[in-house]
Amino acid sequence: EADIYQTPRYLVIGTGKKITLECSQTMGHDKMYWYQQDPGMELHLIHYSYGVNSTEKGDLSSESTVSRIRTEHFPLTLESARPSHTSQYLCASSEIRGGEKLFFGSGTQLSVL
Amino acid sequence: DAKTTQPPSMDCAEGRAANLPCNHSTISGNEYVYWYRQIHSQGPQYIIHGLKNNETNEMASLIITEDRKSSTLILPHATLRDTAVYYCIVYGGKLIFGQGTELSVKP
Numbered sequence: 001e002a003d004i005y006q007t008p009r010y011l012v013i014g015t016g017k018k019i020t021l022e023c024s025q026t027m028g029h030d031k032m033y034w035y036q037q038d039p040g041m042e043l044h045l046i047h048y049s050y051g052v053n054s055t056e057k058g059d060l061s062s063e064s065t066v067s068r069i070r071t072e073h074f075p076l077t078l079e080s081a082r083p084s085h086t087s088q089y090l091c092a093s094s095e096i097r098g099g100e101k102l103f104f105g106s107g108t109q110l111s112v113l
Numbered sequence: 114d115a116k117t118t119q120p121p122s123m124d125c126a127e128g129r130a131a132n133l134p135c136n137h138s139t140i141s142g143n144e145y146v147y148w149y150r151q152i153h154s155q156g157p158q159y160i161i162h163g164l165k166n167n168e169t170n171e172m173a174s175l176i177i178t179e180d181r182k183s184s185t186l187i188l189p190h191a192t193l194r195d196t197a198v199y200y201c202i203v204y205g206g207k208l209i210f211g212q213g214t215e216l217s218v219k220p
Contacts, residue, residue, distance in 0.1 A: 035210075042210050042211060042212060043157070043210040044210075045207060045208070045209070048207075058207075059207070059209065088154075090156050090157075092156070092157075099145065099147075099162065099204070100145070100147055100162070100202075100204045100208045101147075101159045101162070102149075102157070102159060102208065103159070104155075104156025104157050104158070105156055106155060106156055107154070107155070107156050109154075
């Protein structure tokens with residue numbers, strides 16, 4: 001079983017609030033990712049990291065930001081949430097030499113009212 | 114990244130083999146084929162990957178044609194728990210998930 005955790009599992013929040021979605025993995029993986037997925041739609045890569053102090057934007061433009069201060073932790077922040085940010089956010093990790101065998105967390109379902 | 118084409122949906126009877134096709138005619142020589150699946154509202158799960166040779170693990174088998182332009186994922190004895198969306202991905206630097214095939218395993 002993969003040891004990658006996302007919290008909270010569900011979040012309902014008002015417009016304008018600052019939120020941070022947490023993602024932690026205990027596998028020592030260097031690579032970490034954030035994907036965004038609307039119901040019934042494709043997953044879109046929004047951020048990724050190859051290691052500490054490394055962050056890159058993905059294929060889908062996102063107003064969120066990420067940080068990678070510790071190997072095991074890759075939080076995603078929205079400074080001012082809007083209804084258009086309502087979506088499921090999925091975190092994943094993989095080894096540098098493991099190809100693209102990603103381990104995914106259970107996701108955070110975000111609803112912005 | 115090479116584009117993949119998968120049927121949007123398939124049905125399979127429980128206990129029978131599920132054969133999920135994928136076309137990737139523009140694949141490059143050093144690009145791997147990856148398969149993932151996503152059960153409703155959960156994160157995707159890695160299944161298997163391969164380059165040229167056929168591969169088998171405890172979950173599935175992957176058959177890649179000799180010209181590498183298509184592949185088939187085989188679930189040898191499908192169960193109801195195999196109902197999911199299955200993604201075929203050609204890895205060219207980033208994992209890009211398409212629409213996938215929605216597999217429904219029926220009793």
